[in-house]
Amino acid sequence: MSELKSINRFHFLKLNKRRQQVIAAAPTTPVNPGFPVGKLAAALHPQAQYVKISAIKEWGPDCKTFTLVPDRQRGTTKLAYFQAGSYISVRLQTDTANLVRPYSLSSRPRAALDGYYQITVKRVPNGIASNYLLDHCPVGTPLTISGPLGNFTYLPIRDAQIIIGVAGGSGITPFYSLAQAIADGDENCRLILLYGSRTVHDILFHAEFKQLTQRCDRVQVINVLSDEQRPGYENGFITADLIQKYAPTDEQYSIFMCGPQGLYRFMKQELRKLPLEQKWVRQEVQGEAHDPHDFTDYPTGTASKTVQLTVQINDHRQTITVPTNQTLLQSLERNGIAAPAHCRAGECGWCHSRLVSGRVFAPHQLDHRRAADREFHYLYLCCTYPLSDLTIEVPQPEI
Incomplete structure (x- = not known):
């Protein structure tokens, strides 16, 4: 520390001038984009990707899963690889608005290598973008999307190996991607997922999760129903007591949350009841600001x-x-x-x-x-x- 204090900060100003001289003297020839590092950067972080909707699965009148594939006619031949928990932004041009909306990728990361993404869109009251996608984007619709983005991903250096997932509504989508990545061996962690829905008919990926948990013992799903009681399901809301019921008692765990803003507000109060440091709590972004x-x-x-x-x-x-x-x-x-x-x-x-x-x-x-x-x-x-x-x-x- 004493050596650091003895450093003359003005010495770095002289270095800065020297740096500027070197930059000014350097050639202006652009870096060859054909270098391997340039190709890798372009493949993993494209500024834009051009896709079209190849299939649509309906989960009811207000929710659909869209399968997106490269639109070769517009220049995209491959999709960027991603880590479970990432999202893409979708550009939408309606009659009156020019919109960009983020949607979590619900597909397994390996799907990108197979040439497709999947996003799951749930209707939002008065939501311009969700209503437009659900009502005006059939199979064959061309879309412009970003490369994969976001920080709601598992990092072993930061997160515990056991993840308690707390999801509500369409907030299940990044967890479904993570569960598939765990089953595929692409993520080395364990997921205990608490998923809140109104009724059993509102549960997204219900059958898919059942099949996945049958072949992968590192994923456990607990469905929590607020508006009905059924055998084999928890009833009420996701609370601190419910988390403690399923969380390990002898191992460190992280909590990952994704859902509507109401879920975050409620869980903020509940998490204070747990003997858990804030550094072990992660949540997807809170959503758009309004009034x-x-x-x-x-x-x-x-x-x-x-x-x-x-x-x-x-x-x-x-x-x-x-x-x-x-x-x-x-x-x-x-x-x-x-x-x-x-x-x-x-x-x-x-x-x-x-x-x-x-x-x-x-x-x-x-x-x-x-x-x-x-x-x-x-x-x-x-x-x-x-x-x-x-x-x-x-x-x-x-x-």
């Missing part, structure tokens, strides 16, 4: 209901009227303006844009910007609300 008045730090006295938003994307400049109770990302999309986005919850930073002028509100619990972003007036479109007329610079979206 800003739901946040306790929203400034009072914001009387205006609409403001003028000027958007600069490269050389294109446009001014639109937007409501103050929608995020900037929602307002751009609903005015047909394509904006960069992936997680829609303030985590990934893909919608990173610059505030040129005006006042905005970013809820503290969703504001994951770096200190430098705040200092130099950068914001995340997905969790920022306008408070006055404003101007923003937005990057060109990749998908």
Whole structure:
């Protein structure tokens, strides 16, 4: 430590000038994309993938699983490999909006090597994207998607080898992918899954999980029904007591959660009852922000209901009227303006844009910007609300 304190920090400024000289003297020839490392990066992290819907499985009137395969006519011949728990973003162009929505991959990771992905979409009340996919995207529909993204994945260096999964509704999808990866030998962990549904008819992948658990003893599924009682099923809600009933008593475990925001709010209270450090708790992103008045730090006295938003994307400049109770990302999309986005919850930073002028509100619990972003007036479109007329610079979206 004493040696570190003796280092003259100004010495690094001289090194920085030397570095700039070396960069300036270097050739401008682009790196050969044919190098093996370049090919690998392009295969694992494509900016965009072009696919089409090859099959649809209906789980009822409000839920479908879409199978996506490469659209060779548009240039995609292979799909990027992914780790269980990843998601993809889907670009949707409706009659009135230009949308990007994230959907967890429900297929096994090996499916990518076999040439397909699967996403499972459940209808959301007043949800523009989910309703459009369910009602207007038949087999053969072309789609533009991102490469695999997200951090809701198992990492042995960080997570316990035993995972207690807590899922609700369509939050089952990343766990189904993980369960298949465990059964295939692609993940070296054990999954004990508590899955909350209203009735037995609302359970997604019910038969599929039964078949999987019969051939793999490292996956256990406990279905929890809130609205009915049946033999062989737990009744009520997923609570701390229920977790302790199935969790090991002599081994460390991690808790992974995925589901609606109501599930997270309820589990936040329940997990306080467990002798479990926060570092062992993981959850998928909370979902999209909606009414800003739901946040306790929203400034009072914001009387205006609409403001003028000027958007600069490269050389294109446009001014639109937007409501103050929608995020900037929602307002751009609903005015047909394509904006960069992936997680829609303030985590990934893909919608990173610059505030040129005006006042905005970013809820503290969703504001994951770096200190430098705040200092130099950068914001995340997905969790920022306008408070006055404003101007923003937005990057060109990749998908």
